[in-house]
Amino acid sequence: xxxxxxxxxxxxxxxxxxxxxxxxxxxxxxxxxxxxxxxxxxxxxxxxxxxxxxxxxxxxxxxxxxxxxxxxxxxxxxxxxxxxxxxxxxxxxxxxxxxxxxxxxxxxxxxxxxxxxxxxxxxxxxxxxxxxxxxxxxxxxxxxxxxxxxxxxxxxxxxxxxxxxxxxxxxxxxxxxxxxxxxxxxxxxxxxxxxxxxxxxxxxxxxxxxxxxxxxxxxxxxxxxxxxxxxxxxxxxxxxxxxxxxxxxxxxxxxxxxxxxxxxxxxxxxxxxxxxxxxxxxxxxxxxxxxxxxxxxxxxxxxxxxxxxxxxxxxxxxxxxxxxxxxxxxxxxxxxxxxxxxxxxxxxxxxxxxxxxxxxxxxxxxxxxxxxxxxxxx
Numbered sequence: 001x002x003x004x005x006x007x008x009x010x011x012x013x014x015x016x017x018x019x020x021x022x023x024x025x026x027x028x029x030x031x032x033x034x035x036x037x038x039x040x041x042x043x044x045x046x047x048x049x050x051x052x053x054x055x056x057x058x059x060x061x062x063x064x065x066x067x068x069x070x071x072x073x074x075x076x077x078x079x080x081x082x083x084x085x086x087x088x089x090x091x092x093x094x095x096x097x098x099x100x101x102x103x104x105x106x107x108x109x110x111x112x113x114x115x116x117x118x119x120x121x122x123x124x125x126x127x128x129x130x131x132x133x134x135x136x137x138x139x140x141x142x143x144x145x146x147x148x149x150x151x152x153x154x155x156x157x158x159x160x161x162x163x164x165x166x167x168x169x170x171x172x173x174x175x176x177x178x179x180x181x182x183x184x185x186x187x188x189x190x191x192x193x194x195x196x197x198x199x200x201x202x203x204x205x206x207x208x209x210x211x212x213x214x215x216x217x218x219x220x221x222x223x224x225x226x227x228x229x230x231x232x233x234x235x236x237x238x239x240x241x242x243x244x245x246x247x248x249x250x251x252x253x254x255x256x257x258x259x260x261x262x263x264x265x266x267x268x269x270x271x272x273x274x275x276x277x278x279x280x281x282x283x284x285x286x287x288x289x290x291x292x293x294x295x296x297x298x299x300x301x302x303x304x305x306x307x308x309x310x311x312x313x314x315x316x317x318x319x320x321x322x323x324x325x326x327x328x329x330x331x332x333x334x335x336x337x338x339x340x341x342x343x344x345x346x347x348x349x350x351x352x353x354x355x356x357x358x359x360x361x362x363x364x365x366x367x368x369x370x371x372x373x374x375x376x377x378x
Contacts (some may be wrong), residue, residue, distance in 0.1 A: 123142065146221060
């Protein structure tokens, strides 16, 4: 499934073969939590901005519109009109983010819906069943994401439970993929490494889940409060204990700088809401840093967001016009900024792959980071 083409240091260049098409890695997955990219971005738009993988949220789709409805509609691919790979997270992150609405037990997690307050139970089996109903390309194992600042005893107990949950996820996915009415009988499973910022817990957990032989391996519980230096250190000590012949996924990360550092440390998959969230607030990425288009200095700026960019915004519109749309609260302004940011991220990943192909990733990374450090030129 995962074809490792070459390495430069620990950085990997590969292809992940799936039933919904090949994924060229390293890759950034565009986040569509509820089955759509925030900012009025359609799946046709995604194809035009070089998107390879769309990521959706198991918990949110279970709550609304419901995974049984999506299964009746033919699965998530048909429901959202997207024929390329989809990764669904497991709902485990909501165990962390909805701390005030849940109770964790060995069998799973008891939630109160953030929408209407109704009681929900989700354990490993339920998460796999929901993701099977969604028929995503890649399903994530159900885990708990402990706070990076949780005490050692709590983190160790949480990680041990996550390992037990992974075995239950594997068993349930095997069962589901054999059922006659399962839409995607080739659904893949990624395990998730946890351990907060404790080196030894992270390393031991990486070794344990590597022995369990899943289709890929994620690092969770990062970018949730620890410093960038702490995150990079965890990658340094943990990734070498995950199989090099399987994809490695750094969940919820991050900035362009984070991605470059992650690739250097052997990460294949990334996702983050930054490009869409920042775009909706008029913050756009360029090779010379980030611009805030709400700033008055762009009021009469006839240039595109970035010279030479071929995104739908830069091909046609000026900074001045986009700023006007944002100030007037016209949705088009938000949409154009989101499209630009996603195009920027997807293009950067394309450049990273090209640099790895040519064996000059280190030089590419240094040049890219220098541009970001210079600050946005106006």
